[in-house]
Amino acid sequence: MRLLLMSDTHLPKRARELPAELLARVREADAVVHAGDWVDEATLDLLEARSRLLVGVYGNNDGPRLRARLPEVARAEFGGVRFGVVHETGAAQGRERRCEERFPDLDVLVFGHSHIPWDSTAPGGLRLLNPGSPTDRRREPYRTYMTAVAEGGRLGEVRLHRLPPRRVTPGR
Template sequence: MKIAVVSDTHMPRFAKALPLALREGFAREEVALILHLGDFTAPEVAERFAAVAPFDAVAGNNDGPELQQRFGRRKVLDVGGVRIGMTHGDGDGRTTLARALGAFAPAEVDVILFGHSHAPYCARHGDVWVMNPGSPTDKRTNPRYSWGVLELREDGVFPALHYYDDKSAGGDHGSSSG
């Protein structure tokens, strides 16, 4: 099973529609679930993702009360026996990574997904995979837009980050993985 991981879409400010490269990536990877790690900034953004595949999320610091009530700020999902911790990663003190790691008790999860910094990150911390997919619409100081995939297989969890250059809803986009 493949799970798409996105965060920090900040729509409609940074994009009016889901980027073509992102939609094509979802199709190419044949994602069965999409997880969003907050900062939608508009409730209808959740519906755009839900129209593509089954969907779940947590709200971020730029999301209003409707999204916070609908999704909450922290959750643990069990997907095929893999415990996935989701948090936006904002808060006081420490780094975004440190806040994400601190959001879950030891051995509570197999994977921690977080956003907030817009900086792609994927590394193993002990027995736990930790991923920030970056942003598919607001790359900030990063060279490319990004999103992630978690592949859940019988032999383990395999995360990957995917990058692209053009966030437009159509046209040439220079999509590639990396």
């Protein structure tokens, strides 16, 4: 299964729309995972309409309407790999230990919140992935998202994609 991982889209606050490259990847993916902070329902509607399978959670910036449509934690199995999705995992220090204790039944945990890409493996084998943000790089050099392949009970081809800088239109 080809997976597209994203988080922290913050539309329309941080950008007017999702990047074209990301939308093209949505059409190619067997499943799309969004780790929260959508901010608007239109982004959820768009991804639901364009995705074969969408797994998402709400984030700290998502209001009551998004929280009514999305869980705080989601679980799914892709290609025999047990995934969890959550928005916040707390401070970077101690993250692997905390997440392994909270999610002992998972192989992979996708999270967001920080806008900082993250890829690590906890001592017990839990893989932690944060795809960053495709719309708001904050202090990072690039806006980002991830792709991966899950098959035969293994996660492979995990790749962080850097999006080109947004063009600034004169007069805006």
